[in-house]
Amino acid sequence: MARRQQQRSIQSLFSNRSMIYILCHFGLFFILLLGVFLPWAGFPIFPFPYKCSSSLCSSYYLHSKWHDYSVAQAAKFVAKNGTVIVCTVSYPLLPFLNNWLISVSRHKHQEKVLVIAEDYATLYKVNEKWPGHAVLMSQPLDSQTAHNYGSQGFYNLTCRRPQHLLDILELGYSVMYNDVDMVWLNDPFQYLEGSHDVYFTDDVTTVKPLNESHDLPPLNRYGVTNICSCMIFLRPTNGAKLLMKKWAEEIEAQPWSNSKAKPHDQPAFNRALNKTAHQVDVYLLPQAAFPSGGLYFRNIRWAKNTKEKHVIIHNNYMVGFSRKMKRFQDFGLWLVDDHGLESPLGKLQ
Numbered sequence: 164m165a166r167r168q169q170q171r172s173i174q175s176l177f178s179n180r181s182m183i184y185i186l187c188h189f190g191l192f193f194i195l196l197l198g199v200f201l202p203w204a205g206f207p208i209f210p211f212p213y214k215c216s217s218s219l220c221s222s223y224y225l226h227s228k229w230h231d232y233s234v235a236q237a238a239k240f241v242a243k244n245g246t247v248i249v250c251t252v253s254y255p256l257l258p259f260l261n262n263w264l265i266s267v268s269r270h271k272h273q274e275k276v277l278v279i280a281e282d283y284a285t286l287y288k289v290n291e292k293w294p295g296h297a298v299l300m301s302q303p304l305d306s307q308t309a310h311n312y313g314s315q316g317f318y319n320l321t322c323r324r325p326q327h328l329l330d331i332l333e334l335g336y337s338v339m340y341n342d343v344d345m346v347w348l349n350d351p352f353q354y355l356e357g358s359h360d361v362y363f364t365d366d367v368t369t370v371k372p373l374n375e376s377h378d379l380p381p382l383n384r385y386g387v388t389n390i391c392s393c394m395i396f397l398r399p400t401n402g403a404k405l406l407m408k409k410w411a412e413e414i415e416a417q418p419w420s421n422s423k424a425k426p427h428d429q430p431a432f433n434r435a436l437n438k439t440a441h442q443v444d445v446y447l448l449p450q451a452a453f454p455s456g457g458l459y460f461r462n463i464r465w466a467k468n469t470k471e472k473h474v475i476i477h478n479n480y481m482v483g484f485s486r487k488m489k490r491f492q493d494f495g496l497w498l499v500d501d502h503g504l505e506s507p508l509g510k511l512q
Contacts, residue, residue: 229290229297237298238334241277246337248275251324254284255484257511258499259343262491264506265498266347273507279327292508300327322414322428324392329407332399342393344478344487346496351396351453351474359446360402363436366391366429368457368480370450370465377447379440392432394453394475402443409435456480460490 238247248267252260260278267273278297280286289297301323324340331338339351355362365371365380366389380388397403413431436445450458451472457480459466459473466473476496478487491497503510 229286232298234298234300234330235334237277237295238331238336240295241275242336243275245335246275246339247277247331248272248339248341249277249279249327249331250341250343251279251281251327252285252343253281254288256343257285257288258488261503261506261508261511262497262499263341263343263345264508265502268505268507270347270350272350272352289508296507300330324428325407325410325414328397329404329411332397332404332407335399337396337398339396340394342477345394346476346491347474348476349474354448354452354474355396357446358398360398360400360444361406362396362446362448364391364394364448364453365389365450366455366479368455368461370458370462373451375450379436379445379447382437387430388433388437390433390436391455391477392429393477393479406435406439406443409439460494
């Protein structure tokens with residue numbers, strides 16, 4: 164009797180061990196399915212991964228095929244005739260990215276576009292809709308604060324710009340940078356005359372003569388220039404690389420502070436331009452074609468008189484996400500509502 168009870172105990176023990184063994188192996192298989200196979204096959208682990216928390220997103224991208232997608236791979240994929248068009252985008256700016264892309268697509272340059280994603284959500288969403296056209300070039304930022312003008316997040320985002328551009332120049336590509344609160348009305352490439360190192364626009368609101376010089380403007384009464392850092396074209400020359408390096412140095416020399424006059428990348432860009440003026444071949448694009456928002460949206464008579472000359476409209480001199488959108492809508496430049504399908508991203512929900 165005792166021997167029979169001992170045999171039953173041994174059988175029960177082996178039965179329990181077998182069940183534990185099966186459960187452990189099934190659990191291991193389930194973990195491998197979620198963590199390795201699905202991401203490798205291109206399936207998201209979560210139904211809406213771009214809405215997940217930063218920790219979950221980080222975990223997902225460790226196994227995503229886009230996690231190791233390098234800027235060299237991305238630039239090679241999008242470049243046409245040795246040229247790449249780049250923008251930097253955090254997730255809240257996706258509607259503006261889409262609006263800008265519609266205008267770029269109308270002039271047949273969308274395939275050159277590389278979106279430098281500033282967070283995992285943007286990287287996932289753009290590559291989900293338009294594979295290969297987004298890359299993460301540095302440590303992701305907080306996507307909820309990086310777009311707020313005047314915030315430290317905005318400063319951190321814009322201050323990465325010279326290094327991003329330098330990295331692409333070092334790969335041998337010409338690069339055009341645009342902020343995504345812009346709209347193309349004509350093809351800007353036809354205005355890139357000659358073979359200068361860098362092309363840029365003036366951010367002033369005062370009206371300049373149509374035959375203005377293409378040289379770097381003289382210092383104003385405050386001892387500075389006001390060149391815009393939001394629309395730049397660079398060739399992969401020593402001069403352009405020198406300017407980007409100097410721009411990065413000037414940014415490092417102005418650390419973030421919560422003072423009334425908050426630092427951002429544009430004053431540093433102007434200091435770099437003036438300090439390298441005799442070493443870099445520069446070209447100022449015409450104001451009538453590339454006006455600042457402070458001129459185009461506020462001087463209605465000027466905008467009407469120069470209407471046929473406009474190329475890129477910049478929605479600056481306005482702070483606030485919803486206010487910029489409303490201004491674009493008022494001027495017939497908010498395209499996503501009626502023309503969303505013209506974007507390579509389609510209509511974003």
